[in-house]
Structure formats: C-alpha cells, structure tokens
Amino acid sequence: MTLTDTRTGTPAESVAAPAGQRPAGGPAAVWARLWALRSGRAALVAVGLLVLVALTAPWLAALEGQDPNSFHDTLLNSASGGSPNGAFGGIGAQHWLGVEPTTGRDLFARLVYGARVSLGVAVGATLGQLLLGLLVGLAAGLANRGRGGRWADALLSRVTDLALALPTFFFSIALLAVVPPSFPRPLLLGLILSGLGWAPIARIVRAETRVLREREYVAAAVLTGASTWRIARREILPGLVAPVATYTAIVLPQNMVAEAGLSFLGLGVRPPTSSWGQMLSTATTWFQVDPTYVLVPALTLLVCVLTFAGLGEALRVAFDPKAPVPTRTRRIRIRRKAAKAAGAAQAPARPVGATTTAPEAGHPAVATAVPSQKGEAR
Amino acid sequence: MIRFLLRRLLGAAAVLLALAALTYLLFYAMPGDPAQLACGKSCTSDQLAQVRHALGTDQPLARQFWTFLTTLVLGHGFSTGPSTVWCSAPCLGYSYQSNEPVTQMLVERLPVDVSLALGSAALWLLIGVGTGLFAALRPGRWRDRVTNTVVLTLGSTPVFVMALLLLMGACVWLQVLPFPNYVPLTDDPAQWAQNLLLPWLAIALVSAAGYTRLTRAGVLETLNQDHIRTLRAYGYPERRIVLRHAVRGALPTVVTVAAMDIGMVLAGAVFTETMFGLPGLGKLAVESASTVDLPVVCGITLLAGALIVVANTAADLLHAALDPRVRI
Secondary structure, rough: OOOOOOHOOHHHHHOOOOOOOOOOOHHHHHHHHHHOOOOHHHHHHHHHHHHHHHHHHHHHHHHHOOOOOOHHHHHHHHHOOOOOOHHHHOOOOOOOEEOOOOOOOOOHHHHHHHHHHHHHHHHHHHHHHHHHHHHHHHHHHHHOOOOOHHHHHHHHHHHHHHHHHHOHHHHHHHHHHOOOOOOOOHHHHHHHHHHHHHHHHHHHHHHHHHHHHOHHHHHHHHHHHOOOHHHHHHHHHHHHHHHHHHHHHHHHHHHHHHHHHHHHOOOOOOOOOOOOHHHHHHHHHOOOOOHHHHHHHHHHHHHHHHHHHHHHHHHHHHHHHOOOOOOOOHHHHHHHHHHHHHOOOOOOOOOOOOOOOOOOOOHHHHHHHHHHOOOOOO | HHHHHHHHHHHHHHHHHHHHHHOOOOOOOOOOOOOHHHOOOOHHHHHHHHHHHHHHOOHHHHHHHHHHHHHHHOOEEEOOOEEEEEEEOOOOOOOOOOEEEEHHHHHHHHHHHHHHHHHHHHHHHHHHHHHHHHHHOOOOHHHHHHHHHHHHHHOOOOOHHHHHHHHHHHHHHHOOOOOOOOOOOOOHHHHHHHHHHHHHHHHHHHHHHHHHHHHHHHHHHOOHHHHHHHHOOOOOOOOHHHHHHHHHHHHHHHHHHHHHHHHHHHOOOHHHHHHHHOOOHHHHHHHHHHHHHHHHHHHHHHHHHHHHHHHHHHHHHHHHHEEEEEEE
C-alpha cells in the first residue's frame, strides 16, 4: 500500500533512475559550486552567522551588558499593565531590542539564547531523522537480496508508509502531554520530532539504494566478497549524499518551525528557558500595545526559515550536474547559457521549487519525494 | 478499476487499524497509571477506582485493546458515580474532566474545521493556480521569477507568524476588520465569512505556494506535448492554449494534493485556531494536551489520523479517476 506513489503518476523507483550522479570532483567541487551561486553564498554566510550567534550567546549578551533572566521593573509602565517605557518597546543603548512587557527581561539576550534552543533542537531532530531514515531505508533497499530479505523489505516499507500516514503533529502534542515534565524538554522535542519524521528520508534512501544496487561497481564489490555492511558504507552511501543533503536542507527549517510551533503552543521548551516560539506566544497578548515585541521573534524566525529554504535551493542546484553554475573562469559564457536555458519552456533551469513532475528538472529523487512530504501543521 | 478500488480501500483500512493500535499503545499502555492521567489531577480515590474499572486496566493488554475496538464500533457505558452515561456507536471514550463522551466533544467542534477547510481551500486554489498560470505564461521572464520568489517566501512562512502579521496588519494598523470571533454559518452567513476571512487568508497564503509550483510545472510539461504543438500550428492564441488546454495537464496533481491538504486542515488547524481563537479540533487538542485530558487527546489523534487516511485515499481515487494512466 503505497499511499504516495500514485501522486506523480509513476512509482518513485522508476523516476529516480539516474541516481548517484555526482558532480565530478567530489565534495570540494560541490562546495565550489555552492559558493559560486550568489544565493548559495548568501545562505551559507547567513547560516554561519546564525550558528555563530547560537554558540556565542553568553558573550553576545555580556557584550550588551545584559542577561536573559533578570527582571527590570523600572523600565516598565505600571499604569498600562506593564508595557515597556519608551518608543519601540524600549529599544535603546542599554537594551538593543527592547525589553519584555510585564517582566522587563532583555529581548536581545533572550533572542540570542533562544537561537540555541531553536538551532539545537532543529539540528538534533534532523540528525535523528537522518540516522533513522538512513538505517531503515538502507536496510529495506538492500534487504531483498537474500531469502528472508523480501519480507524484511516489505515489512520496513509498510512501517514507513504507516509513519507517513501518521498525524505527526497531533502525535507530538499528545506525546508532549504524556511524558512527565521532569524529562528535559529540548531533548524530548528532538526525540519526538526525529521519531515521527524519519519516514520521508527512509523512502528516498530506499528508492535510491535500489537503483544504486544495480550499478556495475556495486556488482564488482559483491564479487570481491564484500559484506553487506561494507557495500552499504563504501558503495551505496556516497551515492546517497546528494539527495539526502538536499532533503536535509528542506527538513531542517521544518524542524525549526515545529519546535517554535510547539513552544508557541506552550508544549515545548519550559520557562525560564527562552525560545522564539515561546516569545511569540507571550507576544500574542501584547501585539496591540507593543508591536516590537511581536516583530522581533517573528521576523527572526522568518529570516532563519527563508535562509534555510534558500540554502536548500542552492544545494539542489550545486548537486545537480546539469544545472548551470557560474564558474570563475568562464563566468560570462556560462551566464549567457544559463539565461538561454531559463528562457526555454522545457525544464526550467532553476525552478524555485523541487516540486515538479518533470523528472529532468532538479534532482530526480528529491523531485519525487517533495510532493509526498507531509504538509506542515496549520 | 474495481480491483484498484478494493486494493486502495483495503490498504486504507489496514493503515487505520494499525493507527488505532499505535495510538492505543502509546497512550494507554504507557508506564504510569492511565487511570490517574485520564481522571486528571484533582481526582478522588473513589473516582480513580471507578475510572480504573471503566478503563479495565487490570485486564491483559490484548484484551484491553479488543475492548477499545469494540467500544469504538458498538458503544460502551461509562459509570460516573451515581449514573451511567451511554456513549454510542463511534465511541472514542469518555472525558472524566469535562464529563462528556469524547465523540460528542469532537462532533461539536467539527463545523469550525469544515468552515476553515472549505473556505481556505477555495482561496488557496484560486491564489495558487492563478499565480502558477501567471508564471507559466512567460517562463523564465521577470514575472515568473518574481512570482517564484514571492511564493517561496510566503510558503516558507510559519503559519502562526503569518496569522500574527495578518492580525496586526488588518486589526491593529489598518483597522479594516474586527478581531475574529467565530460565528456559526447557520447563525449569520455574512458574519461567518467576515470573521473567518483572516484565518482563511492565513492558511491560504501559506499553502498556495505548493499549488503555484504544481500548476506551473504541470502547464510547462503539457506545453511540450504534441497536441499543443498541433494547436499552435493551427494558430490558436497562446493565452487560450494555456488557459484551456495546458491547464488540464496540471489538474490531476493539483486536485490530488488539494484533497490531502483539505484532510489536514479538517483534522484540525492547530495554529490558526489557537491564534484566532476559533473553537475547533486543533484548539481542543492543545487545551486537552495542556490539561492532560488523555481520552480527548487520544480521540483527536485517532480522528485526525482517520481523516488524513481517508483524504489520502480520496486523493488516490480522484487521481485515478482524472488520470487513466494511474489505474494499473
């Protein structure tokens, strides 16, 4: 029962045919291509900045001279129910982004500390999803060689289908409600998100593995008597880098939004730990009086998600050997070629979404996988 | 066709059963006392014993699951101290916190989600297909690129951020709309639409991106086919070719994805409902999760799963009906 295969009109396996194409030159070449793309460079720099902010949060707060948890009653206007004094939520030299209503805690400090939670949970959840998805997908993709293998593949694939059909968001709400509050919340969030979100990756990995398995170099490895584990690691895994890396860049911002969303609902990170979702949820009661308080976390989250979306798009182009990427030496000629290709009606050279039904546009596996990925909770 | 239909329906039934088992296992077979959880924090030992008896937690696990399934199909009586409340046919359990059968609570909330799903679906189809066509008419040119960028930005926006920005924009800065307050359709259709306009917009703007891409890709793919070449050779105006003939290529995928998305919203638009204060399933889920009202959470999860599975199956069937190549 493959719920999702029919959507593109073709089974995932057959569309993913030209799998394992890697741009010549390995990782270094991919980095070069990524850097050569203007959007890729911008996204890389922005992601680097975000990581830097998260890592150096205490020093950044110290630089401002504030910390995320001390109250500043003197900065609040008790007559208006505790909204900050001064324009734009109390922005000034002391408090760079203003202070929080009713408590007077420093917003900049809370924001940079919140980046740790957001990024930490998102990266952790994504790594968990990758690990589970790779394990299940590789096992299912390589299984049906042996005698019992076909059953193992069928079982793993059905489990994946079931996981795809789960109402993920409701499950995470329910699980967060059941687990006792003493369990560390960021860890729990990471576990829940990865435990519920590995299925799309497993599907991609299985489809790609089945294609790669038929390659001559894998057959050669089998002939030399290499173990299945060695084949998975040395022969298959390198071919999976492109589709999995591209998909990871799609999943990571989704996990970030999921964490922010659950904290927004009051089910995620507990106070006094600050998180962007939590800031947004308290901000909802203040948006009439103190719009700055809403806009600071909202725009931060938005910019982060957009950055990752841009990175995913750039990664997809960088991994696609057919996509036009300007190179330093032949920039002008290739740019002209790119313009020509973009003008052609067939297979637009750089479609913004990977959600096309034309298999030649974008990486084949991701192109088939994205329509089957579940919509985010609304 | 009959075989295809049967296979799909059987598959859906299997997934639903597995879903029920999983939900049950997660919430009733967890370590800890489910009776205590179901009963809530302020629960006397007398009530606790009743709940424990009603849940049958002293029975073996397989038997408990069987009771859970028969309760779902046949209904079950729940004793609440002096009286017994009969929970009829599709019984999802009994909430000891609000003293109501779960099914009844869910059915009361469903109209909100139906209103949300249908209204926003109409809007996102309009926006998505419209912008997709707009982009496909001149692929690669500036308006294609601008549309793509705008749509990608909107599509990446978390829905609660979108809702918050819409609320601030429309209700605080421009003051064109009052703060939404749900009015049932049967009470006052005009008020209903006015109050739901912002929630519809929030969902539609976030969801439209996928439809833009699907439409654009489908149209561009169809434009390469022979029958379009023939039409062009006959001298049909390009606009008419796109709007009349190329659109059909995108239709099956758009309808299929729309069916699934409608299922997702029907199952509860958690953020939109929380943000705009709409009393739907999503809001109920969050409220019950924060008060640890386990039967309700479990019931909503199961209903949401069922709605999504049903929507996926409907999408598959629709796709098969619209695209004859899928049927094999």
